[in-house]
Amino acid sequence: MCLIGLKIGAKGSLLIAANRDEYADRPTAAMHWWSEGILAGKDLKAGGTWLGVTKSGRFAAVTNVRDPLIKDNPVPRGSRGLLVKEFLTSQTSPQDFIDRLKQDLALASAFNLIVGTVDVSNSNTVNCWWLGGRTHQSQALTAGSYVLSNAELNTPWPKALRLQEALEGNDRAAILQSLQHRTLANDDQLPRTGVPWDWEKRLSAAMITGEDYHTRSTTLIEAGDAGVTAHEITWYPNGQIHSELRESFSLV
Numbered sequence: 077m078c079l080i081g082l083k084i085g086a087k088g089s090l091l092i093a094a095n096r097d098e099y100a101d102r103p104t105a106a107m108h109w110w111s112e113g114i115l116a117g118k119d120l121k122a123g124g125t126w127l128g129v130t131k132s133g134r135f136a137a138v139t140n141v142r143d144p145l146i147k148d149n150p151v152p153r154g155s156r157g158l159l160v161k162e163f164l165t166s167q168t169s170p171q172d173f174i175d176r177l178k179q180d181l182a183l184a185s186a187f188n189l190i191v192g193t194v195d196v197s198n199s200n201t202v203n204c205w206w207l208g209g210r211t212h213q214s215q216a217l218t219a220g221s222y223v224l225s226n227a228e229l230n231t232p233w234p235k236a237l238r239l240q241e242a243l244e245g246n247d248r249a250a251i252l253q254s255l256q257h258r259t260l261a262n263d264d265q266l267p268r269t270g271v272p273w274d275w276e277k278r279l280s281a282a283m284i285t286g287e288d289y290h291t292r293s294t295t296l297i298e299a300g301d302a303g304v305t306a307h308e309i310t311w312y313p314n315g316q317i318h319s320e321l322r323e324s325f326s327l328v
Contacts, residue, residue, distance in 0.1 A: 078291075079225050079255065079282055080127075080137050081239040082190065083246075086219040088200030089300040090192075093239065093251045094137060096126045096293045097284050100313055104292060107308040107321050114164050115306055115323055117293060124157020128164050129297055129304060133194035133327045136160040141186040141210050142226040142279075144270025149183045151209070156187045163191045170205040174214045177207060185209035188224050190217070194299045196327040202299075226269065226279075234261040235282040248296070255294050257282040258315065285315040303327055 078097040084090055096117070098104065103120035110116065116128030127137040138156045153159055163173050170191045177189070192204030204217040206229050215229065221243040222229060223236040230236075235257065242254040261280035269276065278284060283291045294309045303326040310318040 078139055078279070078284075079235060079239060080139060080190065080223065081243045081251070082204070082217065082222045082224075083243045084202050084204060084217060084219050084221075085300075088194070088202060090135070090194055090202050090204075090298065091243070091251075092127065092135065092137065092295070092297040093243065093255060094127050094295050095255050095282060095291050096295075097279075097290065098292045099289050100287060100292075106293070106310050106319060107295070107306065107323070109323075112161075112165050114161070115325075116160075116164075117295075117308065119155070119157045122155035122157055124155050124159070124161045126157055126160065127295055127297070128160055129299075129306065130164055131304075131325055131328050133196055133299065133304075134164050134192070135194070135297065135299075136163045136189070136191045137224075138190070139188045139224050140226055141188060141208075142267075142269035142271060143184075143186060143210055146184040146186050146210055147270065149185050151185050151187055152177060152180050156189075159187070159189055169193070170203050171216070174205045174207045178212055178214065181209060181212050184211070188229070190224070192217070194327060200300060200327075227267065231267075233267060234265050234280060238282065251296065252294070255282055256315075258285065283311075283315060285313060287313045290315070299327070 079095040081093040105118040116125040129135040187209040195201045242250040306323045
């Protein structure tokens with residue numbers, strides 16, 4: 077997962093908008109209901125996921141972090157996606173889960189993790205936390221909009237800023253459009269994350285195309301009084317739609 081937008085409403089609403097970028101040869105299943113009660117796509121190599129939600133209102137998402145100083149440091153549980161699965165299948169509160177995970181981080185680690193709950197018994201109150209594995213910083217995410225790419229929370233990369241603007245406009249079509257934006261950033265806007273310059277340029281687009289590595293899926297998840305709706309689009313390497321899935325359910 078390489079781009080996540082999160083909007084938390086003051087009256088108990090949640091919107092997650094995300095792109096997952098991955099190598100084309102990494103085996104993946106589209107969004108479906110797991111036997112563990114998770115609605116998510118699945119990384120068939122490691123067994124985890126990049127974004128998921130449950131009928132009890134638990135949600136979680138992860139991105140990797142591009143930083144040459146920490147790229148070889150181990151990730152807890154061996155895979156970032158297993159952190160998402162672990163939270164979704166637990167009963168631990170978001171803050172306690174983050175606090176326990178921080179105790180396991182002996183070294184800086186190349187991931188961002190968002191975990192949270194939507195409490196249907198308390199007017200759909202959203203309790204959400206972010207953890208940056210690189211700095212071990214964590215933060216409660218209250219009402220507002222947030223963006224994550226492959227750096228710290230709300231780092232102003234062009235594609236992240238574009239998504240945040242769309243989130244604040246509260247227009248679903250504009251949010252989807254921002255996730256499908258293929259324009260590359262100007263050279264003077266590019267971060268220096270340790271990858272070759274041509275890759276830095278290529279990865280600056282919200283939607284990445286290419287036979288070897290590309291945006292594999294786009295997902296919107298909304299939770300509120302009407303329950304949860306999830307919409308996933310999977311993509312061919314050339315940026316054409318491969319499949320489209322929608323799910324709706326009530327929180328319990």
